[in-house]
Amino acid sequence: MKKQQKAIILWNNNLQAAYYHIGLKCDNEFAGAKPGQFVMLGTSKQNSPLLRRPFSIYEINNDDGKTSLEILYRVVGSGTRQLAGLQPGDSLSLLGPLGKGFSFAPDLKDIFLVAGGIGIAPLHFLAKFLKKNEINLNKSILFLGGRSSRDLINYDVFRTLGMGLKISTDDGTRGTKGLVSELLEQRLKINTPQIIYSCGPEPMLAAVAKIAGQYKVNCQISLETLMACGMGACLGCAFKTGNNNSSYPHICIDGPVFNTKDINLDFL
Numbered sequence: 361m362k363k364q365q366k367a368i369i370l371w372n373n374n375l376q377a378a379y380y381h382i383g384l385k386c387d388n389e390f391a392g393a394k395p396g397q398f399v400m401l402g403t404s405k406q407n408s409p410l411l412r413r414p415f416s417i418y419e420i421n422n423d424d425g426k427t428s429l430e431i432l433y434r435v436v437g438s439g440t441r442q443l444a445g446l447q448p449g450d451s452l453s454l455l456g457p458l459g460k461g462f463s464f465a466p467d468l469k470d471i472f473l474v475a476g477g478i479g480i481a482p483l484h485f486l487a488k489f490l491k492k493n494e495i496n497l498n499k500s501i502l503f504l505g506g507r508s509s510r511d512l513i514n515y516d517v518f519r520t521l522g523m524g525l526k527i528s529t530d531d532g533t534r535g536t537k538g539l540v541s542e543l544l545e546q547r548l549k550i551n552t553p554q555i556i557y558s559c560g561p562e563p564m565l566a567a568v569a570k571i572a573g574q575y576k577v578n579c580q581i582s583l584e585t586l587m588a589c590g591m592g593a594c595l596g597c598a599f600k601t602g603n604n605n606s607s608y609p610h611i612c613i614d615g616p617v618f619n620t621k622d623i624n625l626d627f628l
């Protein structure tokens with residue numbers, strides 16, 4: 361059972377539009393967090409709303425034995441709205457690291473990352489983690505999509521990690537006008553990577569999974585859903601795989617990362 365802790369806010373900055381970047385001082389056990397794992401975070405000092413909300417880990421820092429956690433979030437409702445109003449020094453209930461993250465072979469040479477909007481958060485942690493583990497990312501590409509340029513955040517760091525960058529927006533305000541899955545498919549006609557990792561809205565994930573299947577590329581996606589407990593206790597995040605084994609995995613403990621061949625794409 362994961363221990364609940366009080367995490368102190370170090371910073372809580374608006375990046376642009378509804379997007380925020382928060383830093384939290386946390387216990388040292390977070391130093392072992394893996395890309396794709398998530399946390400359940402309280403969003404107000406008064407515990408109202410009562411339920412913690414799930415957020416992907418964007419970055420873990422572990423300097424001089426002091427550990428801190430970074431999250432990117434988009435304000436969509438009451439919890440994230442309250443979170444955006446908090447200040448450095450405020451403390452929040454934190455549970456984690458939770459779930460199963462991305463898996464990868466030690467001999468990775470080329471990967472494609474496909475992110476939609478805030479879905480860039482776990483892929484950032486993944487790219488930094490791979491680089492730290494001496495995986496050369498020079499042949500790898502980030503495909504990033506959003507509704508408009510306002511939905512594209514913190515992507516320059518992928519260039520500094522050596523990755524290529526391909527951007528699309530629905531309204532054409534940055535990059536190619538259209539869907540990021542179309543950019544991905546155009547590129548797959550030229551070359552296929554060892555694996556695709558993706559996080560973003562469900563329609564995007566469904567398209568990415570389908571295209572990966574067509575081009576026979578291994579693909580892992582990080583799913584998002586409403587979560588009450590984050591620990592397998594409330595059954596709220598169970599879904600039917602649709603595969604013949606008739607199992608009901610829980611996104612919080614069996615995921616949030618799944619290999620697309622293990623799930624029913626109609627679920628998305």
Ligand SMILES: Cc1cc2nc3c(=O)[nH]c(=O)nc-3n(C[C@H](O)[C@H](O)[C@H](O)COP(=O)(O)OP(=O)(O)OC[C@H]3O[C@@H](n4cnc5c(N)ncnc54)[C@H](O)[C@@H]3O)c2cc1C
Nearest residue numbers: 413414415416432433434436437438439440481584585616
């Ligand atoms: C594993 C996981 C990782 C996540 N990582 C991040 C992250 O890194 N950054 C981030 O900003 N958000 C992330 N989310 C989504 C985040 O948890 C929700 O946006 C948040 O719970 C909304 O809380 P709220 O109280 O502001 O909104 P609510 O008032 O609870 O809901 C507002 C609206 O948003 C919808 N909504 C709520 N949660 C989700 C969801 N998970 N997917 C789609 N729609 C939703 C509701 O249906 C409602 O329409 C993640 C979710 C999961 C399950």
Ligand code: FES
Nearest residue numbers: 590592594595612
């Ligand atoms: S969120 Fe409670 S079981 Fe998954």
